[in-house]
Amino acid sequence: xxxxxxxxxxxxxxxxxxxxxxxxxxxxxxxxxxxxxxxxxxxxxxxxxxxxxxxxxxxxxxxxxxxxxxxxxxxxxxxxxxxxxxxxxxxxxxxxxxxxxxxxxxxxxxxxx
Amino acid sequence: xxxxxxxxxxxxxxxxxxxxxxxxxxxxxxxxxxxxxxxxxxxxxxxxxxxxxxxxxxxxxxxxxxxxxxxxxxxxxxxxxxxxxxxxxxxxxxxxxxxxxxxxxxxxxxxx
Numbered sequence: 001x002x003x004x005x006x007x008x009x010x011x012x013x014x015x016x017x018x019x020x021x022x023x024x025x026x027x028x029x030x031x032x033x034x035x036x037x038x039x040x041x042x043x044x045x046x047x048x049x050x051x052x053x054x055x056x057x058x059x060x061x062x063x064x065x066x067x068x069x070x071x072x073x074x075x076x077x078x079x080x081x082x083x084x085x086x087x088x089x090x091x092x093x094x095x096x097x098x099x100x101x102x103x104x105x106x107x108x109x110x111x112x113x
Numbered sequence: 114x115x116x117x118x119x120x121x122x123x124x125x126x127x128x129x130x131x132x133x134x135x136x137x138x139x140x141x142x143x144x145x146x147x148x149x150x151x152x153x154x155x156x157x158x159x160x161x162x163x164x165x166x167x168x169x170x171x172x173x174x175x176x177x178x179x180x181x182x183x184x185x186x187x188x189x190x191x192x193x194x195x196x197x198x199x200x201x202x203x204x205x206x207x208x209x210x211x212x213x214x215x216x217x218x219x220x221x222x223x224x225x
Contacts, residue, residue: 042217055210106155
């Protein structure tokens, strides 16, 4: 099956803890993204990687750091979560070959208590 | 101001009625996509349509670059069409990053 996969589906944690989310795509794409969708359903880009190189880094708190081992994987680490980090984190991928049409994973819902 | 504006913010239809969702943008673009999101669900790409008209079943997307607008038409709506419809574009000044800017979405409710 070719798609974008994310783990975990849900995560509940306490303020100050570290969390890590995984994303893998089997579409053969060379560009991957992390988006944040808040409680009002507003979607905003956080990071973008092309062939393991960071190409987009929006203004996000420094506790967020993306990690890419190869062009099929892009993880997101949050060093010390805050209550405002509660959101759905969506991973997507695309490629120049497909004119950057983006395909999304199912999302990881983070709840910070 | 906001680069991508969607209207209406919400829409309630009776099953069988048609819907017209609008997306207006204030910048020239490299790409335009329409997505569908069910509550608690993932984003499903409906159309990649940076210009012109595309059809898929009961859905039609039309993007008119000169008028800086894109529309999504749903004909003969069904209750299963209920959810949030999002348009997103990559501004032309983003040289090959694929970075999408999203509208706020239209929440569609189709009643039986």
